[in-house]
Amino acid sequence: MPRPDPADPFGTAALREGTLLAWASSPTRLREDAATEADLVRAGYRDRVLTELAQNAADAAARAGVPGALCLWRDGDDLHVANTGAPLDEAGVQALTALRASSKTGGVGRFGVGFTAAAAVSEDIEIRSRSGSIRFSAAHTRDALADRGVPAPESGIPVLRLAWPASMPPAPGWDTEVVLRLRPGIDAETLLDGFAAEAVDLLLELPALAAVTVGGRELTRTCTEAESGLRVVAVGERTWWEYAGPHARWLVPVVDGVAVPVPQDVLRAPTRSDEELSLPALVIADVPMQPDRRRLLPGAPVAGLARGYAGFVAALPPRQRPAMVPVPGFARSEVDALLREAVLQELRAHPWLPPAGGGDDLVPDRATALTGLTDELAAVLADVVPGLIRPDLCGPRYAAALGAVDVHRLGPARIAELLAGVEREPAWWYRLYEALTPLVVDSVVAEELAAIPVPLSDGRTVTGPRTAVLGTDVGHLRMPWVRLVHPDAAHPLLTRLGAGTVTAVDLLADPALLAAVEDVDVDDHEATAELAEVVLRLAAQVPAEAVPRELGALLLPDADGELVPADELLLPGAPLADVLVEDAPFATLDPQVAEQYDAEALRAVGVGWGFTVLRAELPTGPDHDLPDEEQWWGTLDEDPESLVAVRDLDLVDDARWDRALSLLVAEPGTAAALGDRRGYTAWWLRTYASLGGRTLGHLRAPDDEAFAGLLDPCPHPDADRLRPCLAATGVESTETAALLLDRLADPDRTPAPAVTARAHAALAAASAAGMLDLDALHLPDAVRSLAGSIVDAADALVLDRPWLAAVVPADRLVLGALPTAAVLADLLDVALASAEVSGHVTGPGRATGWRNEPAAVLAAAVAQRPLPRGPLVVHERLTVRCSGAVTGERDVSWWVDESGTTHCTGPGLAAAVAALSPPEPR
Template sequence: MTDPFDTAALREGTLLAWRGSPTRLREDVAAEADLVRAGYRDRVLTELAQNAADAAMAAGARGKLRVQLHGDVLSIANTGAPLDRDGVHALVALRASGKSTGVGRFGVGFTSVLAVSDDVELRSSSGSLAFSSERTRIELASAGLEVPDSGAPVLRLAWPIDERPPVGFDSEVVLRLRSDVDVDAVLAGFAAEAVDLLLELPALESIEIDGARLHRTERDLGGGLIEVTIGPTTWWQYVTKAARWLVPVADGRLQPLTGDVLRAPTRSDEELSIPALLIADVAMQPDRRRILPGTGLTDLVRGYADFAAALPSDQRPDLVPLPGFARSEVDAVLREALLRELRTHAWLPAAGAGDLAPARATIVSGLTPELAGALADVVPDLVDPHLSGPRHASALAAVDVHRIGLARIAELLGGHDREPSWWHALYTAIEPIVVDAIAVEELAAIPVPLADGRTVTGPRTTVTGTDLGGALGNAGTALDWVRLVHPGAAHPLLNRLGAERATAGDLLSDPALKARMEDLDYDDPTTATELATAVLALVGLAEPDARPAWLGELPLPAADGELVPADELLLPGAPLADVLVEDSPFGTVDADLVARVGEEPLRALGVGWGFAVLRAELPTGPEHDLDDEDAWWDTLDDDPDTLVAVRDLDLVDPSRWPQALTLLADDPETAAALADRNGYTAWWLRRHARIDGRPLAVLRARDDDTFAGLLDVLDHPAAPALAAALAPAVIDDTELAGVLLDRLADATRTVTPDVVARTHRLLGAAASRHVLDLDELILPSRVRSLAGTVVDPEDALVLDRAHLGAAIPPERIVLGAFETAPALADLLDLPLASTAIDAEILGDGEVSSWDREPGAVLACAALGMHLPTGPVVVHDALVVRTRGAVEGDVAVPWWVDDEGRTHLRRWQVGEGS
């Protein structure tokens, strides 16, 4: 048997040492036992894998490690450089290692095998060794040495053997397991360690445990990031000068660690709570479980920020150690060093391009890309908005990223002069993060651009008019009576923050505008024109009923350069100018202003084209500067809900009323005012307007026959629209009554009995209603009879009882309505027929009843009357004898005597009713 490593000499040297110092033997036994019980108690595979990794590195090739169990024999084979003399010396020396590179090339770590076996073989292609507790006992006995009570050492004496490692492998450790070893537990432990070992020992390519093989692959992701895959598990690895950092990855996202240990390079007992797995060459105690006291750790973290910078931007904060208690002194040092590294190096994605050092970065909770863009040059060093949510809040706070709220944003925005569209975009971007009352309060000082060019602090004193759009144009600069948000910046967010909503009508109705108008200097046409331009822009947007009447007082430039209230101006070419008196107070508005703003807003403001219409809600008296308004108000029983009146009728040239009436009728607004008979406009026209010297009140429409023959027809194309301004179908004032009485007395007028009777009936009704001032009536010298003739009042009688009409000639009868006959008689100063005539019936009749008399039944049917009930006196010939104003015997068809009995002439067969 060959002995390539001269183990005989090594054994002889060791025995010689033991013979010379029995204490040395006991120390070796104790040291070996201590290493097994403490430092290497559960590191069999770890230590053998380290040796395998060193062998692979020495051979310059990726290594393989295979673990197989055959009964109670455990085989751990590996590829790489075979066993050499230095390695053998290191194995048997116990306290020394023959390594010059690598982690543990056959040093004290090999002692770990004693945790499961006292019979160990190390087979290599360069030669093989055997270690045995039993053979050492025999050797001690042969040398005359006493075996210590604690047993014999196993790894101090080596014997050469002829066995070689299996094909495909360069070395093999064979362990005959002790009977007290749980084989299944050992293999399970090996399997649990395999993944970690492949991570920790990149010189190993694969580890096979009892047939299950794990393979390590790497893929360069760029930027220094390496993807490491072992079985189904993936890590991202970053290598710095002092360490390797790895973080598990699932579906492309980091899975930060919450607890691990320092790996130097294999697992130690130094617990860590940092989010990445740390593998580094750290000075460790001999058992490799703890670092050596005084070992520096801060250099290990250099480059960690570069690791973060290499990651996708939205995952970089996952590498920040989150606040919490350190798990060890090493952990505390590393955590603080990592945070310091991360605070001071650029790795945090900026909202724009590049990376930021967290200590200089600023984050806004809920920041969106749109808001980040808006704030780019307002808030410096903004963090990528994708990192502004609550998920990363703790991590960014740990590295001292400066977090600002909405109040600070509002403060930083102060003093910036931007276009309204920029502010609108900012409000749009910031709105999604204004989620509660606190956020609203924080933005109380956000700047707001106004339509007049100013920028104010806070929206609570402003108003928005989103309906204004861009219609104001440059006119907005003159809206200085109200803090109107510039239409280009108006946004619903401002209303949530306290700005009031306002329509164009609201702005026009603002008392501050009226005060602004009153303060205008009439010697400053430039300022007045600017204000007028703004008001006219609003007038064009406001609803008609939202324009207060006092807007007509707004000074506008006239054609002569003077400032004149709008309602005292006419548009160039206005038809109203053709019907007014020569000295009317109206001027003409400046043509340049008309060209700039258009005619419609000027007309809406009160600049005349045709007649202007005054509207006043809930008026309380004659205070609207209308001509003769007091007199009209006296005609009303109650104040109207709305006063609608055409203005300036008193300025019409009397000779131009035909043209003026056409103008009134053609304009729908003034025509509507004309239609109200009781309204001011129709009343004023009836009272004051004249056609050919005749008031409209005594003219009638062509299709109104109420007073045909008495009142003349208004011969005008607009007559149908002027009906309410013409004579009514009733008599409601003294003037009309006087005209009708005069016309009735005019023999040159041909009037039908029907019109005469109707007119007398209406006169009687007016007199009975006491709407006529009898003291102002001058009665004509003649009256009109039922026959249509004009007669002397001495001969006329007002018929007040129907049956008397049969006894009075029609030329003497004045007929109205029987029920108002006394009032008519009083009005005309005529006697009633019943008081002026006395009559008796000649002859006796036969008492009958209405339903028995064919003539009575026929007469009632013909007249559409109900047949009376009760007695009736029937005469073959009914004759009455009258005395007084009419004397004589008269045959009559019926009569009512003084006792109220009705008398009838008997109906003869063949006689009509």
């Protein structure tokens, strides 16, 4: 083998000679080569100068097994591109000049035509390598053709078919240097700026390149392996996550630790092609391309590139994975459509979706997304709804991506369906309702959850809150007659979904409960015990007055084990037992039951301790099983708004009323009932209760002086608190009137004159008001006079004219209220004084007027009364000649004759003013 010429180490002379002979012998061949190169420059390799030079540099570095470096700089109008790696060899030179053949068996540029891109910017290209240098020159080619007499083609001179040896070595530190003497009109600085923009992509696309320097600006690539299986690739200040699949590498930009999906790009094979893509990641693949590397070869295996994409997505942080799913949209190219579908199939078939609560990733067709899912809801539904994905991936933001890979999406209605038949503890259901609450944002969602199961207090589970009620204060009770939500599951959400609410008061008043109490089988001790448990636990939650009196029929065991209605039982040690008659219809409650339940609850349902108070709103008649209730109802003018009455007063032993009254006063409920004088309790006690053989209505409060001397004071130590149950300060009934009349006629009684007058006035007022049954009233034969003596009714006179008191003896005079004197006279069957006594004034007097008499004016001013009207005669001495029941002459201080003229002595003026003038209104 001949030794190479040191001046022409690559044998370019022989290569030129062969090409020139071919052109000379076949002008068509010359035109074809010129046209082919021109087509490649203008079309196939347009705008790919740096890409093709970088690919050559990457191949050189790969062949040498060193990190590739590429450097570009400007020297005047020359552009220098230097690289490290294997130097230029003879085979490479032959490939460069052959146009259609390559010496490479691996690497990127296998077609031997990529270098043609350099001709787009230069017609004078020098390749300097440490193994030797060559030069391509359009001018030299034109001269060589002229020397051979071969005319140059009109389409132009091919630049890269003829090479000449060159002597310049590459720049120090570089293995190969390409010098491009730029065509006129091409600005080197603008070209370098464009190359700088491409440099980042080239460092991503060509792993053999580690650094690119453009005009002094150096970019390097660093790679770090991450535990997730990703590789962190950094170029300058920018970062990507890279994942290597079997046939492609996938990269996604990263900003602040978050993958940023690529809006659009092109297939990189490995450098940029013209195949547009809409995938969210960069695709760098080893795939058959057309010679210009712009388009895939027909039938290229595009679908296979997607293998491993699911692994790429699974390696990303869980929350960022859905962003890497190609969302539905128009494909940007046929390749894009094929690759998108292949990627989606890859994602559908492999696990990459993070499950709620952790664990192995899920395959999409076995995964479930629930809009609005939270960590709390996911934890509750974990074993009910399989395959739930992380809550932060279930929002609307990722709906399109999850739908593209066929992830099942659940709504509230489907959740309700899946829960049907699920058996869980009530507390679990509460946690579920709590976790579902944020989802119920409107009536539509509420309607979708209408069929959600609800556990009841009796152990059943029903479908839908609308058929159930929540108890606010009912505790843990089994109530089969009402669909009561179990208290451990009672959540406010259920009311928003249609559940009603009930209180212990509502449940106690439920007709179903009252019917259960009435219909319970007396022989079924278990059923009666369960019913008692419900009623007494509920009664412990409410005020006693809220417990229906019908619950007194609740069966409870007595001390002998017999079932007895609650209102026929007494608590052990009840003080009421000490005041009742011996045959009272009460038994004693079983002591164990008394210890088991709240005493107030027992009392509320009728079990006695002290007296029981009955309460009824808007009563309409005497139908409350109270003793003598109808008689009391007859004393009312209209139905009361409420009835508050103490029960069982008729069962008190007459000899034990002293203790019974103390018991009534001591209990707040019964004491309040005593306070209503017109109420049933006070009426019954006044009418039937007695102390020392005396009815309470015949006794007065110790400090009540209205009828002192006629009525005895109540001897009970709590007499003041019993005031409504004692005699009134007036006459309220025929019985009281009869008592007062008898006491007034009783010589053993010594009431003060004022008490006597008050009693007569009260009797007359009651009679005038129609309160007395006169036919039932028995009148005594004697009456009480103003002097306090007992006088025969036939001899007594009722004072009806004040001046007559001066002539009628006090021991015959009966005094009440002057305006009702006629009524009193009729009631007592006693004559009026004016009807039986008359008088004639004797002796002269001085006729005058009231306003003219200083004594009269002074008396009216002191008494705050107006002056009387009518004629006035003043006498030095006033004598009246009487006739009728009283005879003879009498000296008086003032008198009114039959004509209506008032006669007075000077001292009598004040008495006349007081008697004849009503008080001034205030």
